[in-house]
Amino acid sequence: MNFDLVDFRLLLAVVRTGSLSKAAVTLPIALSAASSRLRRFEQQCGVEVFTRGADGMTPTPAGRLILDRVQRIAGEAEQLQETVRDITGRRRIGLRLAGTTVATPPSCRPRSARSWRTIPRSTCS
Numbered sequence: 001m002n003f004d005l006v007d008f009r010l011l012l013a014v015v016r017t018g019s020l021s022k023a024a025v026t027l028p029i030a031l032s033a034a035s036s037r038l039r040r041f042e043q044q045c046g047v048e049v050f051t052r053g054a055d056g057m058t059p060t061p062a063g064r065l066i067l068d069r070v071q072r073i074a075g076e077a078e079q080l081q082e083t084v085r086d087i088t089g090r091r092r093i094g095l096r097l098a099g100t101t102v103a104t105p106p107s108c109r110p111r112s113a114r115s116w117r118t119i120p121r122s123t124c125s
Contacts (some may be wrong), residue, residue, distance in 0.1 A: 005074065010024075011066075020038065020057060049062070
C-alpha cells in the first residue's frame with residue numbers, strides 16, 4: 001500500500017465538509033481526481049472509508065479508525081514542515097501594521113518602508 005499526503009488531506013477534507021465535491025474545491029483538485037484518489041485509497045485498504053448518501057459522506061466505523069491515524073500522520077507531517085522551515089529560515093510570519101495619514105507624520109512613512117526592505121522576503125505597501 002502506498003499513500004501520500006494528498007490522499008490524507010483529501011480524506012480529512014471530506015470529513016470536514018461532508019462532501020467529496022466540497023473537499024475537492026478546498027484542496028483544490030478536480031472532482032474526478034478526488035474521486036479517483038478516494039476510490040484507489042479504499043481499494044488499497046480493502047475497506048470502505050465513507051458511506052455515501054443523499055445527505056453527504058460520513059465515515060464508516062472502519063473509516064473512523066483509519067481517519068484517526070490519518071489525522072495524526074497529517075499533523076506530524078505539518079510539524080515536520082514547520083521544523084524544516086525553522087531550520088532553513090523559511091518560516092513566514094504575518095505582521096500587519098496600520099496607520100493613517102493623520103496619525104503617521106509624513107517624515108516617518110519613508111523610514112518605515114526602508115526598514116521593511118531590510119527584512120528578507122518582506123513587503124511594504
